[in-house]
Amino acid sequence: MPLGSLRPSPLVEQATEHLREQIVGGQWPVGTRLPGETALAAQLGVGRSTVREALRALAGAGLVRSRQGAGVFVVSTEPDEDFGTRLRRAAVADVYEVRAMVEVQAARLAAERRTEADLAGLEAALAARRAAAGRGAAAFVDADVALHAGVVAAAHNPVLTDLFAEFAPVLREGLVDLVSLLGLRSAPPGDGDAAHTALVAAVAAGDPVAAAHIVEAEFASTLALLRPPP
Template identity: 45%
Template sequence: MPLATTRRSGLVDQVIDQMRSAITGGEWKVGERIPTEPELVAALGVGRNTVREAVRALSHAGLLEVRQGDGTFVRATSEFSGAVRRLAGAELRDVLQVRRILEVEGARMAAQNRTDADLAELDDLLGARDRSMAAQDFASGVDEDAAFHIAVVRCSHNPLLTELYQGLTEIVRASVASTVTAAPATAAIDHGGLLAAIRAGDTDKAAKEAGGFLDELIAQLDSAG
């Protein structure tokens, strides 16, 4: 594990920063178990208490989850995402509403600011998503669907909005998976209109397309409840 040995002051904060970097950088992936306490002690060159305090702090922030007798697992890639995950369990409707707020404006700005390279990426992602859904490969389709929505917001070229939305990566994927699992027919939702509006630079149509399918999902949840 490429974590530099720590011997300066503020050991706990330094260890927290290094462990957070391993999470946000993708070295430790969401759902995976992190190295054991003895392995972290050896890799970081610090004491057990320092490692335990760092793990405790990151668990409190929602990035890690300690499972007694099983180890410590990555729960989220950011404090914000971790907090949202704790709130989102049975409240899929709330998650979809938050997605709608961010994705509508993200789509509107994407239609205004997208580049040719952005459009090529969106074409690739949506094509892969549609092929997976058509083949009923929902595991791949969920990943590709979430990646498409994240890319749309990224095409807004608004760094703050993009960072905020990327903090929701896990919960966006979870909400896509939940809606597909709960009602597989939603897997066939067509995002072609959204992409066409972004390509045409039609900001109002892009916003309408982005909000429309989420409104449909929210309405389905309301009728089912």
């Protein structure tokens, strides 16, 4: 099957996608030796260096493997999924359970490590969350996530920060739906505001046990809505 030549840019990404489609689509089954770089370059209308980079990307995805002196062979027709892709395919409740584990520890560390700048940011985020209560589900969720992001940032652990950054976009859509369903965005501050106010106060007071307990209780309540008992 002819591959067809490519548009000028971005060549590596296009070449990778074209070759990926051939492999995933079954045109090159597992065990097949791919055409050489020169042949692929001619078919795709690109240089050999572009083909080389595309093959490297496909190898990183677990689709092909180079064998010294023999060429490049297809080893799988299903690309490996990175962490972000797996998260996007996961159920909101499953992701939320893991997020809860991350944020309980983050709250504990935040209470031990927070700076004055962190506390100022948390107070501002808390005020923004209150102000967003009547602005619609999306605005409310964005403000809520921003407050939690501030707590995670106050833990001063870049790995925790990166994990939260992966979770947040995945959860957003599901949480917007949840907030809309329950009418939380239009409700008075109530328990949700009280819990978040207490969280910020616990972090400010340097009380890691209280901060962790507040986050754990909040997530337990939300998980009961996301995953009710049978």
